[in-house]
Amino acid sequence: MTLLGIDVGGTNTKWVLMDGDTVTRSGSVPTPPGPDETVKLAASLARRVESIGIGLPGHVDRDTGTALFVPNPPGDWDGYPVAARLRELAGAPVSVVNDARAFARAELELGAARGLADVLFAVLGTGVGGAVALRGAVLAGPRDNLGEIGHLTVSPGGPACCCGNEGCLETFAAGPGIVRAAGSGTAAEAAEAARAGDGRAVKAFERAGWALGVALGDAASLLGVGSVVVGGGVAGALDLMRSALRAELARRRPLIGDIAVLPAVLGPMAGAIGAALYGRRSG
Numbered sequence: 001m002t003l004l005g006i007d008v009g010g011t012n013t014k015w016v017l018m019d020g021d022t023v024t025r026s027g028s029v030p031t032p033p034g035p036d037e038t039v040k041l042a043a044s045l046a047r048r049v050e051s052i053g054i055g056l057p058g059h060v061d062r063d064t065g066t067a068l069f070v071p072n073p074p075g076d077w078d079g080y081p082v083a084a085r086l087r088e089l090a091g092a093p094v095s096v097v098n099d100a101r102a103f104a105r106a107e108l109e110l111g112a113a114r115g116l117a118d119v120l121f122a123v124l125g126t127g128v129g130g131a132v133a134l135r136g137a138v139l140a141g142p143r144d145n146l147g148e149i150g151h152l153t154v155s156p157g158g159p160a161c162c163c164g165n166e167g168c169l170e171t172f173a174a175g176p177g178i179v180r181a182a183g184s185g186t187a188a189e190a191a192e193a194a195r196a197g198d199g200r201a202v203k204a205f206e207r208a209g210w211a212l213g214v215a216l217g218d219a220a221s222l223l224g225v226g227s228v229v230v231g232g233g234v235a236g237a238l239d240l241m242r243s244a245l246r247a248e249l250a251r252r253r254p255l256i257g258d259i260a261v262l263p264a265v266l267g268p269m270a271g272a273i274g275a276a277l278y279g280r281r282s283g
């Protein structure tokens with residue numbers, strides 16, 4: 001029985017077909033101009049599938065499969081009945097889930113956190129997403145927004161954040177914050193410069209690691225988790241952040257113990273894989 005998982009991003013939409021726990025086909029296309037077009041794309045991929053899971057970058061109502069607050073992909077998503085429209089076109093059960101919860105579910109069941117029960121997840125990309133697993137289950141919250149570590153305040157009065165607050169983790173550890181601090185064009189270029197010894201770039205990643213350590217350390221003390229998984233496009237530069245990150249965790253050791261910092265292992269398809277797994281559970 002085949003599962004379809006779709007991960008709708010601000011720029012690209014990724015999809016996987018899975019047989020059990022194995023990805024049999026996958027792809028990535030530019031995100032269509034709106035929710036109607038995205039649902040049509042999903043339906044075109046859904047031939048003879050058992051279930052469909054669709055991950056969105058924002059708040060969703062899982063019970064009704066409706067987008068609540070999804071500001072980044074093109075078009076007007078808020079209030080859009082994703083599950084109902086897609087079910088109508090594709091004739092298969094549809095689950096709608098937040099993309100960070102999907103990422104966490106994939107890494108928990110099939111990736112870096114396999115076999116662990118209590119885990120924090122951070123996804124470093126254009127923003128910083130997050131999720132929490134306790135006792136082997138990824139927690140959701142009423143708008144599927146539980147675990148959004150990116151907007152914990154690590155520096156009161158720090159840089160302005162898109163959320164209205166200042167000094168959020170995201171302003172330091174997401175791609176745009178790193179690029180700004182490093183004075184480079186892209187996060188990948190900043191990482192390259194840091195590896196070549198550019199002082200400003202090195203500092204930008206150290207600052208990102210410090211911010212990540214503050215937020216993860218505080219979250220670990222709040223939740224009592226023993227491991228963190230770090231993924232997303234910027235996580236390829238985790239090595240450049242690691243010592244500053246570890247220093248912040250070490251400072252809190254009496255409170256939180258030794259926290260294992262694990263790089264995510266499923267790569268860019270993790271969100272689509274997790275969405276497919278959510279589809280299976282509901283189907």
Ligand SMILES: [Zn+2]
Binds near residue numbers: 165168
């Ligand atoms: Zn914020």
